[in-house]
Amino acid sequence: MKWSFFVLGNSRRFIVFIFVCLPFFAFAQESLPADAEDTKSAAKQLKQTLSEIADYRELIEQxxxxxKDAFGFEKRALGKQRLNTLTRYRNLLQQYIEDITALEEQAFVKKHQEKAINLVEKALQExxxxxxxSDKAVGDLEQSIADALKNIFSLNEAPAKDRVAQMLWKLNLIRRYQEDVFHALVYLSRSAESLGLNADKSLALAEQRVRKQxxxxxxxxxxxEDKLLQLEKKKAVVRTESDTGKALISQSALVNLEIQEYANRLQHMVTxxxxLGLSTALYKKTVIQARDSLSKEVLDGQVFSHLVTEWWLDFKKWMRRQAPSLIGSAITLxxxxxxxxxxxxLVRRIVSISLHRSRPDMSELARSFLIVSSGRLIILLGIIYALAQLGVQIGPLLAGLGIMGFVIGFALQETLANFASGLMILIYRPYDVGDKIRVAGLEGRVKEMTLVTTTIFTSANHHLTVPNxxxxxxxxQNITSxxxxxxxLFFTAPFASDSKAILSAIDDELNQNKVVEQDRDKHARVYELGESEVKYIARFWVxxxxxxxxxxxxxxxxxxxxDNIGIGKDS
Known part of the structure; x- marks a missing residue:
């Protein structure tokens, strides 16, 4: 009984001890440095990567x-497998070196660095x-293609074209593989630098080959792009529904795909x-134009600044080359x-003097039109001559101006209607500057005339601009023509008034008024009889x-x- 109590009591004490000490154990565990654990994990990862590199190396050799003993299709298949394996091997080697350089444990780094140096040197030599x-293969293929193109018309045309197409396809595959090799060359050269090796030779080769590609x-x-432009010109003169049109559309689509493929590969070279730290502005510009859209790179501030700087330098070079001719052209213009x-x-002055002497009765509108038109014609001829000196084709320019004039004329129909009316007024001369006219419910003196509007001043000195x-x-109605x-003039008087007296009063005034022209016919008459009044008319000349x-x-x-004779007064 005592023993069981003791055991039970000790168990309770042990449990309490565990719960009390558990937080301290956890704190101690958290307080331990993680470097040892990280180093152990990195060592395991590097060991696994190194094992994979060795496996790939063995596979490549196999x-x-x-x-060496294969033929035909089997040899081509093995060659393709070798290229793919080499690409994965080089990528894995690059990752291995990056993992090494990221470590901080010097002893551990030194151990793996020696292996990495040997692997990099061997990879660069490969x-x-x-x-x-591959350069020899490219040279042989290019020579074979050139020979085949020379003899293509003397041989059976269809098989010869198929052979050329097959060789071009092989050539394209080799060049694409070389681009992968350039990628490995650049990054393995950088890896060699990070390991302390002298990579000047490999970097110089990479710079030369990447720029050439x-x-x-x-x-x-x-x-x-030139081929696509030619196809577009051909498509413009054939019907889309025809067999020729459909064939041209298919060819254009294929050429577009080729352009996009080359643009993607060029973007890889730009990267x-x-x-390598080289200028890429021109190549980026080519990629942007080929893709026919702005890439995200262009929106980057540094890239945009670099592009602008590159274009500015090119512009300054162009200016230095073209400055003498530009200055000469500017002085000529x-x-x-x-x-x-x-x-x-001078011509306007001569025309003005000639018109005043030969046609003094010409309307002001016609005179001003001829004077202004003669001056503007000289200016227009001067502009055309200046453009011709710059090498601008005048024929297409005039055709373009004609089309633009048609469009503007269609948009400005009301203005053209006023212009046409101005021409009619110019030809028929219903009024001139200085005439007093009555038209469209308005009455005033004409102050100015153009082919679009007429300016009239009323008797109240109101300034009116009326469309022609x-x-x-x-x-x-031209009052002063x-x-x-x-x-x-009409006068009214009550019906019972003395008509003789009224007519006599009107006649006396007409004979005595200084405004009335006395040498012309003038008289007063009864004009109309009303119910309660009589209307009299005074007719005269002024x-x-x-x-x-x-x-x-x-x-x-x-x-x-x-009033003096009592007409109109209440009786």
Missing amino acids: IESEQ IYDDLAV ADTLSGFIGLN LLNE IGIFVVAYLLSK NTIWKDII QPHVRMD SSDDIDEAKWSISEAVKQRF
Whole structure:
């Protein structure tokens, strides 16, 4: 009983001890440095990567051994397998070196660094050998393609074209493989630098080969863009539904795909050139134009700044080369414009003097139109001559101006209607500057005339600008077109008034008024009989400049005479 109590008591004490000490154990565990654990994990990872590298190395050697005894399709398949395995091997080797350089344990790094150096040196040597073999293959294929193209018309055309197409396909595969080799060359060279090796030779080779490949791809893009342009021209003259049109559409689609493929490969070369620290602005511009859209790279501030800087340097070079011719052209243009301006003023003056002497009765609108048009014609001829000096084709330019004029004319129909009405007024001359007219419910003196509007000042000195189309569509009364006009004034008097006395009063006023032309016919008559009044008419002639004065003075004087003889007064 005592023993069981003791055991139970000790168990309780042990459990309490565990719960009390557990947080301290946890704290101690958390307080232990993690470097040892991280180093152990990194060592395990590097060991696994190194094992995979060895496996790939063994696989490559095995494929190379089998490839020596293979023929035909089997040999080509083994060759493709070798290339794919080499690419994975080099990528894995690059990752292995990056993992080594990321470690901080010096002893551990030194242990793996020696292995990495041996692997990198061997990989770079294999790259040199691969490039030499692939360059020879490219040279042989290019020579074979050139020979086949020379003899293509003397042989059976269809099989010869198939052989050329097959060789071009092989050539494209080799070049694409070389681009993968360039990628490995660049990054393994950087890895060699990080391991302390001298990578000047490999980096120089990478710079030369990557730039050459970028130039080649840019050339292919340019050639395909020219081919696409030719196809577009052919498509423009055939019907889309026809067999020829469908064939051209298919060809254009294939050429577009080739352009996009070359653009993607050029973008890969641009990435490698950036890694090498070389200028890539022109290549990026080619990629952007080939893709026909702005890439995200262009929106990056540094890339955009680099592009602008590159273009600015190219612009300055171009300016240095073209500066003498540009300065000469600028001086020529300025001289042509100055001479044309002075000549236009001289011609306007000559035309103005000639018109005043030969046609003094010409309307102001016609005179100003001829004077202004002659000056503007000289200016226009000067501009055309200046453009011709710059090498601009005048024929297409004039055709374009004609089309643009048609579009503008369609948009400005109302303005053209006013212009046409102005021409009609110019030809038929219903009025001129200085004439007093009555038109469209308006009356005033014409102050200014253009081919679009007529400016009129009313008797109240109101300034009115009237569209010529409004005037031409209405009845135009030119009050001052004749030096003398006949006027009719009407007076009314009660029916019971003495008609003789009224007619005598009106006649006396007409004979005595200074505004009335006394040498012309004038008389007063009963004009109309009303129910309670009689209307009388006074008919006489006055100068066209005195119309208003005659109306006011005669009306006032006749009213005074009526008052004197008691006409209109209450009986």
